Amino acid sequence: MKGFEKPVLEIKNLNKQFGKGCSDCCDINEKKLEKNYCPECGTVYACQDISFELYGGEILGVVGESGSGKSTMMKCLYFDQEVTKGEGYLSSYKDGLMNIFNESSQQKRYIRNHVLGKVYQNPMLGLKMNFSSIGNIAQKLIAAGYRSVRDMESRGIDLLNHVNIPVFRMKEPPKNFSGGMQQRVQIAKALSNNPPVLLLDEVTTGLDLSVQANVLDLIKKIQRELGISMIVVSHDLAVIRMLANRTIVMLDGRIIEKGLTDQILEDPQHPYTQQLVHSLLV
């Protein structure tokens, strides 16, 4: 029966805390802290019991205010930060049987290089600004196992074409590019290893509207043509409405609501989601 496929990514009870915790807060479920930090010891519970599934070819939107834990969750998924506790299964890694968070750092590097792609809000985190654009892509291709310069160049040109970067500018470093072009080079780099899962962290924040439109169109095109599953983090509900099939809403490190994107936007249940929707969609 269709509609019951295995998820490409399954996250169960992901927790991330900064600080060791104290007797007042270490059993957070019992204590039910009002916010996601402990006033006694200053421990921040950035992600608490995050669980969700991502299915083939779908875009999952993640919304929430600043400090709600969206980016921390993305960092944990891309192994930029160690999770405190939790399980993650990728169907394209060992048939989804191994908890990726318990793997060795070597295996995590393998997953980053072969199974995941990430586009950061700040291009400086995802790109080497002084390398050429094609060099940036080659860096990820080498990590993914490419060795022939000719192959790398041909793949790099394909990718730059795909994201509408003129090939004659491929040897220019991203620092010479506009913000929108830098994001497009980042997307090309993230796509270079044909990842089944792409993580997009606030990729349109800070871009002007026309450039934002270009980047959004590109994301939609990639999803349509390559069928890549994506997690899109944004605090802009218009972006989520345009891209996501399903949406989760985060507040103080927890998922407070999840549902179909149009249901979240038209019939929000949680007081915070209602506040968010009513303040942004005037």
Added chain:
Amino acid sequence: MKNLLNIKNLWKSFTLHNLQKYIKAIQDINILVKEGEFIGITGKSGSGKSTILKCIYRTYLPENGSILYQSDNFGAIDISKATERQMIYLRKHEIGYVSQFLSVMPRTTAKEVVQQAVIEMGYDIDYAQFQAEKMLSHFELDIKLWDSYPNTFSGGEKLRLNIARAMVKRPRLLLLDEPTASLDNVSKIKVRELIEQLKSEGTTMLGIFHDIDFMQGLCDYQYNMQAGEVI
């Protein structure tokens, strides 16, 4: 004829936490729709007509009651309790929704709008393009408009595009939410012809219309609503 949709004791209300208000939208709605039927819902603004359709399409979360739908893929399924994945599947393959407002991705041409609906079902781009062109000609949308953005279209053109997008999937159940609300008489006649054509092709429809004359001779059954209840 088999039952396609059976709405039993459906309730929906809205709790507006920030305003500390509780609004009852529909109460104890029971509607039975058989395959191939056209069911009309009438009533004043605010009587809860659209709420019923939105609950069926799951844009609104039903509060109480059940919406039993006989799916080709899942068998009998209660839409009010279906998972998001199941709803995405049903929306892509079995249930279409047409409102009076066309909501499309910005910077997408009319042909792409229809094409996209076919691609979502898993077909390749060539087949999608063929089906989109067929459907747009079928609904008599001027060929010059196919490669234009729909925000430049007239109300009637937008509506025909809206119906073409819903119909290209050949849905088993089509929900029509006041599609004639802002149309002139000539366009209304065209829509009526379209609906008659869909009905003759066996599409089951549940439609809301303000205009009772428009529904005369079209509906198999008609429900009249007042203050959230069927009267």
